Amino acid sequence: MASNFWTSTHYKELKDPEEINVVHPLDAQRGISVEDFRLIKLHMSNYISKLAQHIKIRQRVVATAVTYMRRVYTRKSLTEYEPRLVAPTCLYLACKAEESVVHAKILVFYIRKLYADEKFRYEIKDILEMEMKILEALEFYLVVFHPYRSLPEYLQDSGLNDTSMTHLTWGLVNDTYRMDLILTHPPYLITLACIYIASVYKEKDIKTWFEELSVDMNIVKNIAMEILDFYENHRMFTEERVHAAFNKLATSP
Amino acid sequence: MGDGSSTRSNSSNSSTSEKPEWLQQYNLVGKIGEGTYGLVFLARTKTPPKRPIAIKKFKQSKDGDGVSPTAIREIMLLREISHENVVKLVNVHINFADMSLYLAFDYAEYDLYEIIRHHRDKVGHPLNQYTVKSLLWQLLNGLNYLHSNWIIHRDLKPSNILVMGDGEEHGIVKIADFGLARIYQAPLKPLSDNGVVVTIWYRAPELLLGSKHYTSAVDMWAVGCIFAELLTLKPLFQGAEAKSSQNPFQVDQLDKIFKILGHPTVDKWPTLANLPHWQSDLQHIQAHKYDSAGLHNVVHLNMKSPAYDLLSKMLEYDPLKRITAPQALEHEYFRMDPLPGRNAFVASQPMEKNVNYPTRPVDTNTDFEGTTSINPPQAVAAGNVAGGHGMGNRSMPRPMVGHNMQRMQPQGVMAYNFPAQAGMNPSVPMQQRGMAQPHQQQQQQLRRKDPGMGMSGYAPPNKNRRL
Numbered sequence A: 001m002a003s004n005f006w007t008s009t010h011y012k013e014l015k016d017p018e019e020i021n022v023v024h025p026l027d028a029q030r031g032i033s034v035e036d037f038r039l040i041k042l043h044m045s046n047y048i049s050k051l052a053q054h055i056k057i058r059q060r061v062v063a064t065a066v067t068y069m070r071r072v073y074t075r076k077s078l079t080e081y082e083p084r085l086v087a088p089t090c091l092y093l094a095c096k097a098e099e100s101v102v103h104a105k106i107l108v109f110y111i112r113k114l115y116a117d118e119k120f121r122y123e124i125k126d127i128l129e130m131e132m133k134i135l136e137a138l139e140f141y142l143v144v145f146h147p148y149r150s151l152p153e154y155l156q157d158s159g160l161n162d163t164s165m166t167h168l169t170w171g172l173v174n175d176t177y178r179m180d181l182i183l184t185h186p187p188y189l190i191t192l193a194c195i196y197i198a199s200v201y202k203e204k205d206i207k208t209w210f211e212e213l214s215v216d217m218n219i220v221k222n223i224a225m226e227i228l229d230f231y232e233n234h235r236m237f238t239e240e241r242v243h244a245a246f247n248k249l250a251t252s253p
Numbered sequence B: 001m002g003d004g005s006s007t008r009s010n011s012s013n014s015s016t017s018e019k020p021e022w023l024q025q026y027n028l029v030g031k032i033g034e035g036t037y038g039l040v041f042l043a044r045t046k047t048p049p050k051r052p053i054a055i056k057k058f059k060q061s062k063d064g065d066g067v068s069p070t071a072i073r074e075i076m077l078l079r080e081i082s083h084e085n086v087v088k089l090v091n092v093h094i095n096f097a098d099m100s101l102y103l104a105f106d107y108a109e110y111d112l113y114e115i116i117r118h119h120r121d122k123v124g125h126p127l128n129q130y131t132v133k134s135l136l137w138q139l140l141n142g143l144n145y146l147h148s149n150w151i152i153h154r155d156l157k158p159s160n161i162l163v164m165g166d167g168e169e170h171g172i173v174k175i176a177d178f179g180l181a182r183i184y185q186a187p188l189k190p191l192s193d194n195g196v197v198v199t200i201w202y203r204a205p206e207l208l209l210g211s212k213h214y215t216s217a218v219d220m221w222a223v224g225c226i227f228a229e230l231l232t233l234k235p236l237f238q239g240a241e242a243k244s245s246q247n248p249f250q251v252d253q254l255d256k257i258f259k260i261l262g263h264p265t266v267d268k269w270p271t272l273a274n275l276p277h278w279q280s281d282l283q284h285i286q287a288h289k290y291d292s293a294g295l296h297n298v299v300h301l302n303m304k305s306p307a308y309d310l311l312s313k314m315l316e317y318d319p320l321k322r323i324t325a326p327q328a329l330e331h332e333y334f335r336m337d338p339l340p341g342r343n344a345f346v347a348s349q350p351m352e353k354n355v356n357y358p359t360r361p362v363d364t365n366t367d368f369e370g371t372t373s374i375n376p377p378q379a380v381a382a383g384n385v386a387g388g389h390g391m392g393n394r395s396m397p398r399p400m401v402g403h404n405m406q407r408m409q410p411q412g413v414m415a416y417n418f419p420a421q422a423g424m425n426p427s428v429p430m431q432q433r434g435m436a437q438p439h440q441q442q443q444q445q446l447r448r449k450d451p452g453m454g455m456s457g458y459a460p461p462n463k464n465r466r467l
Helices: A025-029 A034-055 A059-072 A083-097 A104-114 A124-137 A151-158 A163-176 A187-201 A207-212 A217-236 A239-250 B021-025 B069-078 B112-123 B129-148 B217-232 B251-261 B270-274 B276-280 B295-299 B306-314 B325-329
Strands: B026-034 B038-045 B052-058 B089-095 B100-106 B161-163 B173-175 B380-382 B395-397
Touching: A034 A059, A034 A083, A034 A104, A034 A239, A059 A083, A059 A124, A083 A104, A083 A124, A083 B069, A104 A124, A124 B089, A151 A163, A151 A187, A163 A187, A163 A217, A187 A217, A207 A217, B021 B026, B021 B089, B026 B052, B069 B089, B069 B100, B112 B161, B112 B217, B129 B161, B129 B173, B129 B217, B129 B325, B217 B295, B217 B306, B217 B325, B251 B295, B270 B276, B295 B306, B306 B325
Parallel strands: none
Antiparallel strands: B026 B038, B038 B052, B052 B100, B089 B100, B161 B173, B380 B395
């Protein structure tokens, strides 16, 4: 399992992109569009990162938490599973799964610090109850493979392992968690897509290296296109739009 | 399975004070074990073939931190692994009423602790060669699977090695209790960081000497200790546990090892010099001088026999030189008569008289909440390191075996798989509380149709679904 992605539940649970961008009927009733859905997940991914920075939690744990959160919303509605509670709870659960346990009271302390709104200042008991519901929603599939793992190896192998390339690709991989890529593609292909973008950006020719990898470059390029599309549209993900999406969620149908 | 769309559970319905719906799919037989994390129950599925199930209940952790990380780790690993010689998790249930988790496993009637004890105290002669070899081979086979998947068990001991009772899987070994197991690829923290590992009798010398970076070799040491115990019916290195501080130096345990194997030397084990306790406690460690390495005398094996050769390779001091699970499976010992078999109790060619082992005692006075009703358990026979289905110490009433409990029936395997059953079945009628009364013996014997059911439906290794 840990060594073999192809026999893992992560692999078995990979989804087609069309399955991911389906708004739950309960959310649709409140007028949530696919775009709103995407925005809310993006916002909550950023929130998890911010929370983790305050508590000083490692990037891999953050990545696992974001993956849990995104997996939850392939099955559950935003209406029934309040994102502002789901997100920190996913971080809490990921800390346990990745063996970097953080106490619920510390998490609650930082939630209060980050969220001014009284309504979303959750208590320990809210986190613990949601933890159970998330475990159930995830069907107890907790092992997540990340693109980070193969990154150093690939960089070394392709001869691009200088500091600036490492920084750039690492940052690109971080940004892939603002999308649903981890739910739709094997992590090593995400890694390769990030290296591909970086190599084009830095004008390094590693075409032959890619050719020798015996991976389908069309898939790698498609993932790269998705990432570039995301950057392209990033300006449009404004606070106002996030607010508007959350306001829809707050209104009864 | 694996379509990811079939979570049928209805959490809002189960948070009432009534018995949760998922529980109604089982008939509780009784309590079979107790440990630090909670209780273990024996139950049967209500739908034919009324398969026996061991249900491990995890209590909410006391420190106000929800599901214990141990439970998370165990579930996380068990959900990924699938092997004939590893215990099978068939279901996980959540009880929202008291925020507890229930893990449902295929029930195994026996464990090596009880089998060894039965031979020592009742039978009066050791296990036959075929049984020892088959148990050991299957244990190594399961371990090879775990190690090749980067999982170290870390707590192998006779009570965690289960053996299936009557039925299709009769005499098959199942490694249990993954509460301490670790994925050892790229850990975020040193593996030694989360405290105590392995009951001291089965603990590898590098751990006893304070090693921070240990490997799957710690499991092989434990297998060596278990092998010797299967041969002699006595724990090989029975040290007295020091319990002073959080992670005390176990000098007596080391002393017991040195007494039999002789002192390790930097010559034979070069990294020994770097181990914390070897440096700081050298005087302690070398307080006694033992000259003769007498392993063959202790286990009564000819030094030239393949069995001795294999055992001594498992008990090699230097973890880098210690035999690995795949190497052990290829050892000459397993290629000579009697050859190991699938049913460790009964060889395909009958040789010696088979031993009938006692079934697991069941305390039928405990319900799923763990509250005991009426008759308290009678005598208590607490095993030092016992605990069926991987629960710490077993403190179970022994004398009940006769009347109050059932022999397990041969069972078929049925579709109680994730995720289709990962939840409750609302159509099952309400069952009364306190279903502790013994069942009638079920006479039907159902044949198992498909041994490959369950979590084994892996995709072919190179399948790329994006293509």
